[in-house]
Amino acid sequence: MEVRIRCECGAKEAPFNLRDNILPPEVIVALYCPECSQHVSFDKATMILDNGWIIEYDMDLARFMAVAKLGLPAEKITPAFLFDEGYATWKELYPGELEDIKSEKEAIVAILKEDPHRYFQELKNWANARMERLKAEGWRKAQSI
Numbered sequence: 001m002e003v004r005i006r007c008e009c010g011a012k013e014a015p016f017n018l019r020d021n022i023l024p025p026e027v028i029v030a031l032y033c034p035e036c037s038q039h040v041s042f043d044k045a046t047m048i049l050d051n052g053w054i055i056e057y058d059m060d061l062a063r064f065m066a067v068a069k070l071g072l073p074a075e076k077i078t079p080a081f082l083f084d085e086g087y088a089t090w091k092e093l094y095p096g097e098l099e100d101i102k103s104e105k106e107a108i109v110a111i112l113k114e115d116p117h118r119y120f121q122e123l124k125n126w127a128n129a130r131m132e133r134l135k136a137e138g139w140r141k142a143q144s145i
Helices: 059-070 079-084 097-114 116-137
Strands: 002-006 013-017 028-032 047-050 053-057
Touching: 002 028, 047 079, 053 079, 097 116
Parallel strands: none
Antiparallel strands: 002 013, 028 053, 047 053
């Protein structure tokens, strides 16, 4: 299930994926963009930090649902588990990724009509360089790829 959540300051919105509908949207208590997260006291027991963004989870609800639906021990359910295993995580690698890559990919797609072999090489090079850049920028989901 996909849900869209607006950050606490109202400036940005991010799409989330809730894997296998195990958790309800209410498991995400709050979202803080890099601007509004500067005014938040980070609590590692209920929050995950991803490159300036903070996601705050209702850990009681998350543990209850994970124990009931997945049969996992409650102590295994942490903010990192929810995010990294996809139970309550970005739909994309990071918020705004689809908009960011649209123009980058348009230039490469134009090559397809001229030189299909070069197109595939350019696409591969772009994807590899992009992933390395995202890892260097510190995006959590990129680190596991």
